[in-house]
């Protein structure tokens with residue numbers, strides 16, 4: 384039942400067998416009923432089957448889409464399905480601790496964690512809008528100059544922010560809390576809010592042990608280190624108070640503040656999106672389930688072939704997030720026109736190196752691990768000026784507008800850009816060689832859009848999308 388009889392193989396001959404070597408999984412279960420999501424993974428030792436069945440299956444399911452080659456199958460399976468759990472994060476010892484996720488869930492929705500009492504993480508990363516805000520550039524206490532990305536599936540990323548200035552998910556979370564334009568808060572005030580709320584305090588101490596004593600002499604009411612922006616930040620009373628603190632006190636406060644980030648990260652690691660039509664297609668392909676291949680329409684199938692083939696999208700949108708998590712210039716003109724203003728990754732590297740809450744830093748739980756080593760090796764190069772991290776395309780149909788300043792309202796506008804590169808503004812040190820106008824016909828562009836739309840599926844579990852119980 385599991386393996387096809389050997390003779391069918393011989394009949395197909397060597398060339399087809401070669402095509403299949405990249406796809407040794409296919410066919411082994413073609414005769415088996417489609418697996419449900421909870422079924423155990425296929426026995427990796429099962430012998431390969433025949434391409435004849437797969438081709439027949441694809442033909443029946445999607446007559447208007449050409450059959451797949453072994454290389455195409457290999458490429459598709461590098462994009463999906465999305466694994467059930469994200470890669471481990473040893474820099475955060477509570478990354479997968481459910482109690483930390485519960486605390487993080489509360490913190491994510493907590494408006495008290497802001498200078499005005501009005502801004503929570505969910506204020507901009509709104510679960511009812513796929514954890515985005517639907518506007519071009521974000522606004523918290525003040526207006527920002529970048530677009531809010533989703534936090535769905537964020538745990539799969541290597542770098543965080545459009546410029547990758549954070550190399551851990553927990554370190555990322557500590558930036559908006561102290562950004563004068565976002566939460567406008569400071570780390571001591573954050574800890575005071577947690578201390579004064581019995582539920583938050585109980586959650587915190589269960590996971591991390593006692594909070595620092597915030598009433599002892601030497602601990603100001605509010606304090607944080609100076610930030611790169613705004614220009615006069617060194618005159619903020621909270622910065623002056625921070626600079627006056629003893630080094631040991633600062634360290635103890637920052638360690639507790641890092642725990643806040645680690646709890647927020649534990650929560651966000653749970654925000655895995657559910658299965659999309661593309662995932663169902665990839666799973667069917669992986670498991671040799673010919674009927675399941677109908678999860679993608681013929682148009683989406685053609686779009687997928689373009690995406691992994693001639694359109695070159697996969698050069699940057701690779702891996703299970705459809706992002707290489709690296710930095711590129713795509714020539715998108717700045718919002719409102721004019722020359723490029725945002726240095727992107729160039730400044731991101733500087734800020735990463737100056738960062739306090741990094742994988743290699745004093746508050747990391749794995750300062751000598753692979754994540755830390757990779758960050759230490761990061762180069763600072765003029766070619767990074769104006770480069771931004773490739774966004775994930777999972778759920779992209781629900782996260783308009785697009786690009787780092789929300790320059791494009793629709794997927795059609797994004798594709799028009801790639802198709803013509805009209806009006807593209809490239810940085811002077813530009814070295815990107817893979818971008819060229821695609822000159823695709825409207826029909827082909829519609830196919831690409833159908834594929835992009837197939838990347839949106841179920842949202843993360845409802846329990847994590849809703850505001851937590853007050854308790």
Ligand code: HEC
Nearest residue numbers: 503504507521522523529530531532543544545556559565
């Ligand atoms: C004022 C709106 C706003 C608030 C409040 C806010 N964010 Fe964000 N978030 C953004 C914007 C804008 C970016 C991108 C900024 C950049 O790249 O410079 C971002 C980026 C991120 C990222 C990186 C995503 C990626 O793909 O790299 C994560 C994770 C994140 N925020 C989580 C949080 C958490 C956790 C909080 C609460 C502590 C929070 N955000 C509060 C707007 C906001």
Ligand code: HEC
Nearest residue numbers: 694695696699711713715771772773774785786787797801
């Ligand atoms: C050279 C690398 C590269 C290539 C090739 C590439 N992209 Fe992108 N893509 C990016 C980067 C970087 C961004 C973000 C650019 C910015 O914000 O300025 C992006 C943004 C996008 C977005 C917007 C996502 C969002 O959430 O804002 C979509 C959609 C997209 N690309 C689709 C495609 C498609 C389809 C192709 C093939 C036709 C493609 N890309 C080719 C690197 C690339």
